[in-house]
Amino acid sequence: FKFVASDIMMMNGAALFVQSQWRRKRMADEFKQIKNAVGVIKKAWRQRRVRQAVNKAAYLEFLRKQGVHIDLSRSIFSTRELIADSHDFFNSEAVFSACIAADFSKISRVLVQAIAHKMVPVGEPLSNEEASKELKAVKQAVLKNQKLLYTVFRYFSAHSTSNEENSAFCMDLSGFKQFVKDAEISANKSKFCQLDDLVDVFMTTGIGYFTLDNPPHNPDHMLTRPHFLELIVRLAICKFCKGQTTTSVAQAVYLLCEVNVFANLSVEPALGLSQRLVDVDMFRKMHLYNDLMHDVFSKHRRFLSVCYDTLFKTKGKRGRAVPSSSIPRSAAGLSPATGEMSPGAAQTVPHKEPALALANGRLIKEEHRALCTRRTRGQRMTLQHWIRLLTFVNMNRPNTGVGEVMRTFIFRRSQMEVVQDGLSPGTFVMGYVDFLEALAHFANLLCPPTDSQLAQYLGVKQGDKLGESSMWKFYSMVSTEEASQLRDDPATRDRPLGHKVKAMLNVVIYEMQKRFSCETEDQLCEYIELARTTPQV
Numbered sequence: 001f002k003f004v005a006s007d008i009m010m011m012n013g014a015a016l017f018v019q020s021q022w023r024r025k026r027m028a029d030e031f032k033q034i035k036n037a038v039g040v041i042k043k044a045w046r047q048r049r050v051r052q053a054v055n056k057a058a059y060l061e062f063l064r065k066q067g068v069h070i071d072l073s074r075s076i077f078s079t080r081e082l083i084a085d086s087h088d089f090f091n092s093e094a095v096f097s098a099c100i101a102a103d104f105s106k107i108s109r110v111l112v113q114a115i116a117h118k119m120v121p122v123g124e125p126l127s128n129e130e131a132s133k134e135l136k137a138v139k140q141a142v143l144k145n146q147k148l149l150y151t152v153f154r155y156f157s158a159h160s161t162s163n164e165e166n167s168a169f170c171m172d173l174s175g176f177k178q179f180v181k182d183a184e185i186s187a188n189k190s191k192f193c194q195l196d197d198l199v200d201v202f203m204t205t206g207i208g209y210f211t212l213d214n215p216p217h218n219p220d221h222m223l224t225r226p227h228f229l230e231l232i233v234r235l236a237i238c239k240f241c242k243g244q245t246t247t248s249v250a251q252a253v254y255l256l257c258e259v260n261v262f263a264n265l266s267v268e269p270a271l272g273l274s275q276r277l278v279d280v281d282m283f284r285k286m287h288l289y290n291d292l293m294h295d296v297f298s299k300h301r302r303f304l305s306v307c308y309d310t311l312f313k314t315k316g317k318r319g320r321a322v323p324s325s326s327i328p329r330s331a332a333g334l335s336p337a338t339g340e341m342s343p344g345a346a347q348t349v350p351h352k353e354p355a356l357a358l359a360n361g362r363l364i365k366e367e368h369r370a371l372c373t374r375r376t377r378g379q380r381m382t383l384q385h386w387i388r389l390l391t392f393v394n395m396n397r398p399n400t401g402v403g404e405v406m407r408t409f410i411f412r413r414s415q416m417e418v419v420q421d422g423l424s425p426g427t428f429v430m431g432y433v434d435f436l437e438a439l440a441h442f443a444n445l446l447c448p449p450t451d452s453q454l455a456q457y458l459g460v461k462q463g464d465k466l467g468e469s470s471m472w473k474f475y476s477m478v479s480t481e482e483a484s485q486l487r488d489d490p491a492t493r494d495r496p497l498g499h500k501v502k503a504m505l506n507v508v509i510y511e512m513q514k515r516f517s518c519e520t521e522d523q524l525c526e527y528i529e530l531a532r533t534t535p536q537v
Helices: 002-065 079-083 093-116 128-144 146-157 173-182 195-204 225-241 249-265 280-288 291-299 301-309 366-371 383-392 404-413 432-446 451-458 470-477 480-487 497-516 521-533
Strands: 310-312 372-374
Touching: 079 432, 093 128, 093 146, 093 225, 128 146, 128 225, 128 249, 146 173, 146 225, 146 249, 146 404, 173 195, 195 225, 225 249, 280 432, 291 301, 291 497, 301 310, 301 432, 301 497, 301 521, 310 383, 310 521, 366 372, 366 521, 372 521, 383 404, 383 432, 404 432, 432 497, 451 470, 470 497, 497 521
Parallel strands: none
Antiparallel strands: 310 372
16 A cells, blocks of 8 residues: 555656646746747837837938927927827828728729729720729829828818808818819810719719618718719819820829819919918928927917817807907906905905905906816817817907918818828817917918017007017007008018917917906916816806
């Protein structure tokens, strides 16, 4: 029995030893696999960072040659690199290719049928195989003109007259007619390209995506980004293929983009070089990303954050904000002249009035709580909030030279390219850096006068200092014609963008100071922060 027991113990020990060795080897193999996988991930990440570092180093070298010294990763624009689909401060070719791939995944089936019937009724239809081969060349033609087509789509979507919430981000019939007119695509003597023919093309675009069992909720027939690319291909077929200029749809797309779209939209009589086709990446490289813009925005960082986080409410049929002079003073012991606490006001304050006050003793007025509320955490600025802000500070005046269409277009072109945006109707939002870029675009179109022009217009004597309200007085007095003449002056138009943004912010800040009866910018920010967080009575 002793010998048998010892043999059993030896066998169990050997089995345990073998099992432990097997487990150790298995764990070593698994660890090796994990280590190899981590190594591959680290290598790919390192290559990506090196690629970004090379691009960033080349751009910083370009800035240094221009006399500009700024590190974008440490500037006020630094968060854009983390949020954008390109993971950079500019739109990359990879993002554009992904956008085209996403768009064509929705319209390929419909375009094959359109290409197959490109010569009907002039010629015979093609087979599906031949049309599919030609679709690849069409895709390359669209990819080469992608920036142009996306910019045109955004601009003419801003012409929408529909009452739908997302109408400003889709092209409706009114925007399409304006596009056809400005690009001179329609021809009265053409057999296939008259305005009525093109309207029929517009109405048939996008129908192939839906079935009778699943009809779309699209009463105004608004076209999204993929629909617009389909529309471009159909217009090219009507104008150049059926017009027997060429038999290649890809060549027809090239001709439409070069001869009609770019040639006719690149120059605008009212603005000289067209603001409709501005390359936003070039605008960022030449005007936005520099130390002057960083300093201007950093100086007013708190005020800009307050504007971004606050929903300003407007009243009236035309959306104009109620001026502060028309709002009666609160009966909470506030002086009608200064808005500050008057002697013996403690007895006149209602019991419902919260005990929140600024450092100088002013109470938050009831009417001001109704004018501004805080946006919920995580919510970004929408088009409605952007338009409300401009209306609240009276930047929708005719003498600013920035109409309703351009205000909407500025909101759209200030955002980085996103692959999923535009694939279906939806509400677009912009982040904080997008908001700063929108202000820069607006200031570039506003083009405020220089100090010498301002002093000459206001009649300030030479040597006297301009007050903080000088620019605000200018825009409250100047006519639309006079402001247009000053904008066309090279001394005003060609100066650095940072000076224009600085002048525009002075107007906006003074307008809000006047509205809320505040003396300084810090006091204004504190007042709005308390007003939007105080519950209404």
